[in-house]
Amino acid sequence: MTNQAFVANLYHAPIKGTFDYIEQACIEIDGLGMITQVLSPNHSDYTQLVEQHENNSSLTRLADHQYLLPGLVDLHTHAPQWPQAGKGLDLPLHDWLNQYTFPLESSYSDLTFAARIYPELVDTLLAHGTTTAMYFATIDSAPSEYLARVCKEKGQRALVGKISMDEKSMCPDYYVESSTQQALSDAEAFIQNVNEIDAQQGLVYPVVTPRFVPTSTKALLEGLGKLVSHYQCHVQTHASESDWARDFTEQAYQKTDVELYNETGLLTRKTVLAHSIFLSESDKETIKSVGAGIAHCPLSNMYFADAAFPLREALDKDLHVGLGSDLSGGPLPSIFHAALDAVSHSRVREAGTNTHIMEQRGEANTRVSFVEAFWLATHGGGLTLDLPVGVFKPGYCFDALVVDSNTQGSQVRVYDDLDSEQDILEKIIVHTTEPAISSVWVNGRKVK
Incomplete structure (x- = not known):
């Protein structure tokens, strides 16, 4: 498996009691399924990384109504x-x-x-x-x-x-x-x-x-x-x-x-x-x-x-x-x-x-x-x-899932003018059922 990257609206919780939401984050993973970089759009290397993977046909872009979470x-x-x-x-x-x-x-x-x-x-x-x-x-x-x-x-x-x-x-x-x-x-x-x-x-x-x-x-x-x-x-x-x-x-x-x-x-x-x-x-x-x-x-x-x-x-x-x-x-x-x-x-x-x-x-x-x-x-x-899973950061395994909102079969309904970033996360926790999870990866391998 070669290096690949994802651009996605990302939620994770690096620190207990808080969460990070990065809109259009770029996550790069290596051939072993390990995360090498997690960049926000304001990072100086962001555009170059995205373009590099676009040119290599190794970039996956999630839609605006999709959210990437740790497995x-x-x-x-x-x-x-x-x-x-x-x-x-x-x-x-x-x-x-x-x-x-x-x-x-x-x-x-x-x-x-x-x-x-x-x-x-x-x-x-x-x-x-x-x-x-x-x-x-x-x-x-x-x-x-x-x-x-x-x-x-x-x-x-x-x-x-x-x-x-x-x-x-x-x-x-x-x-x-x-x-x-x-x-x-x-x-x-x-x-x-x-x-x-x-x-x-x-x-x-x-x-x-x-x-x-x-x-x-x-x-x-x-x-x-x-x-x-x-x-x-x-x-x-x-x-x-x-x-x-x-x-x-x-x-x-x-x-x-x-x-x-x-x-x-x-x-x-x-x-x-x-x-x-x-x-x-x-x-x-x-x-x-x-x-x-x-x-x-x-x-x-x-x-x-x-x-x-x-x-x-x-x-x-x-x-x-x-x-x-x-x-x-x-x-x-x-x-x-x-x-x-x-x-x-x-x-x-x-x-x-x-x-x-x-x-x-x-x-x-x-x-x-x-x-x-x-x-x-x-x-x-x-x-x-004691395993390197559960958060998106370099050196951790790319175990991840995609929650789809506002699509057929999904009970996660997001209203841009009514829901804050935390509102959306809480809705994901409360309303996500199997049909709302469109993709799952373990160690960079897509298993759903």
């Missing part, structure tokens, strides 16, 4: 649960897992079943603008490796984890690993095999994935921690998602989830903790000092956590945090929708809901803005993963 980052999604999205969400978590999730996940031991579902899922997420996804797969190695191959073939940046769960007392007898040693052996082989799938380590990454503390023996956690140290790979797991999960760890180990993960070597700069609602102040300090991150999943928290994640405090403490769809606990495959949910979640938390309390219903000063939610969906997610 969206989904920090937490359960790939095998895609067929159950939208089902059983009125059930308690334990019942939902046993009636829907575990039986469905066990079906992926049949590669034919995996081949029916995973390509459709990856296509769906790409179509919704998710250029980077962190996936929980299943306990079976072959279909989990197949998911990694699908992501590479379709061009999605993916971090894929074969789930590890060996505590037989907490798992269905039909969906649990045969032994701790086998679980560790399979996890190591998975890491090696996924590294071979994408030997350049530019698109697909293996992830060590203990499901959560209740389904893991301590020996498994310790063994996985040694693998993380040896292979320097990413880690993902659930942390302090509910009262029950928090209490389980405290009763079994007299520790918090974060303390246990840290003790077993699973808490690193490349660790993503899903949910993390019930964190102590000490937990937050540990997460910050290590540089680990949090996947905020606002919609699934509403269904299953019975509490609100303190996002405002996490942002103010400068923790690494981004957004997760949590398919299918969150039933929607859109990180734009997760951004809207994050804002809504924070407003309900601040306002409170109990009409019998006339004053101080909620928690003051806990709201999150749409601009902050946009940062979470893009740059915040990239920082959490």
Whole structure:
């Protein structure tokens, strides 16, 4: 691939809490899909760069009604649960897992079943603008490796984890690993095999994935921690998602989830903790000092956590945090929708809901803005993963999407005389659905 350039109306969020809008920006990318220059029209080299690419037929101009944004980052999604999205969400978590999730996940031991579902899922997420996804797969190695191959073939940046769960007392007898040693052996082989799938380590990454503390023996956690140290790979797991999960760890180990993960070597700069609602102040300090991150999943928290994640405090403490769809606990495959949910979640938390309390219903000063939610969906997610994605600047991957306004099928309606630059960004977050996303690139490769 040769160097190419784009001229477009551009939105991104290089700094948390603010956004940049550059009208008719020129972005140049090299043959590896890396951004080399981002110039505004008033830059002295702008005209020369545009003319150079025009003369080489390597310039793409977007229309005035199109907006270029960084690709969206989904920090937490359960790939095998895609067929159950939208089902059983009125059930308690334990019942939902046993009636829907575990039986469905066990079906992926049949590669034919995996081949029916995973390509459709990856296509769906790409179509919704998710250029980077962190996936929980299943306990079976072959279909989990197949998911990694699908992501590479379709061009999605993916971090894929074969789930590890060996505590037989907490798992269905039909969906649990045969032994701790086998679980560790399979996890190591998975890491090696996924590294071979994408030997350049530019698109697909293996992830060590203990499901959560209740389904893991301590020996498994310790063994996985040694693998993380040896292979320097990413880690993902659930942390302090509910009262029950928090209490389980405290009763079994007299520790918090974060303390246990840290003790077993699973808490690193490349660790993503899903949910993390019930964190102590000490937990937050540990997460910050290590540089680990949090996947905020606002919609699934509403269904299953019975509490609100303190996002405002996490942002103010400068923790690494981004957004997760949590398919299918969150039933929607859109990180734009997760951004809207994050804002809504924070407003309900601040306002409170109990009409019998006339004053101080909620928690003051806990709201999150749409601009902050946009940062979470893009740059915040990239920082959490420690990957050069989520913002348009030299040295970063050209992962991008185009939102079309005022066109057939798009719900994003822009009125030049009524909408400011921030108004348009907020409308994009609220109203963008799959038909409004006309193009998607990952590493400079057009994938939609």
